[in-house]
Amino acid sequence: MYSLNGLSPDIAKNHQVRKKYTIQLGENELVLKELDLLNEDANVYKLIGLVLVKQDLAEANANIRKRIEYISAELKRLDGSLQDLEEKQHSKREAILKVQQRIQSHQAGKAKA
Template sequence: MTEVQKRLQSELEKFQAVQKDYQKCVSARQLLDGQLNENSMVKEEMDKLEEGASVFKMIGPVLVKQDLEEARQNVGKRIEYINGEL
């Protein structure tokens, strides 16, 4: 009987390890989905801007003026990266 219990305990530990890995993957996926949604919304808003509009990027506690086209490219690259990770 103890051999069966040891095997059962071993299988239970394997299952718990797989379950933990699964939860990590789910959390990572949720984070990436949130980032993709946020960046997609930013892209939509930036597409509505007229050429020459002022765009600012937050770096720490400071807002730094950024070129509109550069900002669009950065957001596009971020979206591509996130899609690649998904």
């Protein structure tokens, strides 16, 4: 069970991870656009560690598309998780508000007595 205070760090972390994936998605979409501009016989190199390795254009294109698909799926998952966390946070706030109202009405009833 989540406490109201426990939800805030989870929501912040979700936003942070989502921002990272959004940046990666933009970078990969830019790479895909650049690959689409190339001729079929163009040389494409992939940076692996400190070494540039020659890669087939079709393979590079397929890899980028898979990466974009993966990142998009992760963003969708994060959006669902964020929505769930925000719903839990809203529910906790409503429960706290109801308890506060009961306490106030109880104290008002004591004051009249």
